[in-house]
Amino acid sequence: MEANEQNENPLEFNSRIDLTKLQEAVAQIKSELGKVIIGQNDMIELLIISILANGHSLIEGVPGVAKTVTAKLLAKTINVDFSRIQFTPDLMPSDILGTSIFNVKTSEFEFKKGPLFSNIILIDEINRAPAKTQAALFEAMAERQITIDGQEFDMQPPFLVFATQNPVEQEGTYRLPEAQLDRFLFKINVNYPSLDEEVAILESKHQQKNIDFEKLIKSVLTAKQIAEYQNTIKEIIVEDNLLRYIASIVNNTRTNANLYLGASPRASIAIMDASKALAAINGRDFITPDDIKKVANPILAHRIILTPEREMEGFTADKVVQQLIESIEIPR
Secondary structure: OHHHHHHHOOHHHHOOOOOHHHHHHHHHHHHHHHOOOOOOHHHHHHHHHHHHOOOEEEEEOOOOOOHHHHHHHHHHOEEOOEEEEEOOOOOOHHHHHEEEEEEOOOOEEEEEEOOOOOOEEEEEOHHHOOHHHHHHHHHHHHHOEEEEOOEEEEOOOOOEEEEEEOOOOOOOOOOOOHHHHOOEEEEEEOOOOOHHHHHHHHHHHHHHOOOOHHHHOOOOEEHHHHHHHHHHHHOOEOOHHHHHHHHHHHHHHOOOOOEEEOOOHHHHHHHHHHHHHHHHHOOOOEOOHHHHHHHHHHHHOOOOEEOHHHHHOOOOHHHHHHHHHHHOOOOO
16 A cells, blocks of 8 residues: 555655755754844745845835844855945945946056945845936846946846835835836835844843844855755746646736736746745745745735725735735635
């Protein structure tokens, strides 16, 4: 009986993917961040998924909820180049891309690279920069290359952008174009900590006093390991009925009466890739409907636009996405 069962389920034995090292690396990253960051588990997990799925992340939350410090410390767990850029209303494209400088000795112009030429880029308050600077960033995010003076420069992998923005400040901010928002794999909404978490934050701060938090964090991954794990993610199994489930969720955003604009096929691909990464983190070489449901909201909410009527009624993108997911039959 057991032999027959084995023959009927060859995938159980012949198509397994060794995810041990990947899981150990993720556990180490979470452990390192846990030395400093209390709570915010969802944000940390989504940021790790974005690394494995090779996608950028937009982090939104009120000031003081550890958006910047979490992204910065996560970057420190990876042994690659890191740049932090503070976006301001007077920031110009050359400030992030670099500029050509005349070399008197050689009588030629030499290109001096800007802070965008790095592996992990932390952009603080991304919605404060004007359109020209956003356009320069958009090319790097979309194509992973930069064009300056007619010359193309490829960004060295991994190239990931973690950007933060404040939802409550309006003065001196610019709305991000829909096309740019679409290039972010996730939009992560960061909430206030719970009462117990806030007490733990106070206790930790009181006990550690003048300790340099950044020196507590050790590097866990190299660029080569990230590339290996990203390739491993691509091998995760996705059944045909789950591909249809993903497509149905995204397709329904285009016919929903509450929405003025639905999501594009890029959103479908993002859900599939993120679900694969989530499955791998949990030690599975196949995705489940629960994986899809968990990543769908942070992938879809910033890609859809509500109708003016629904906005006036107090609807939110998160609520509409949740209703969409609940309205579609889960594959068995």
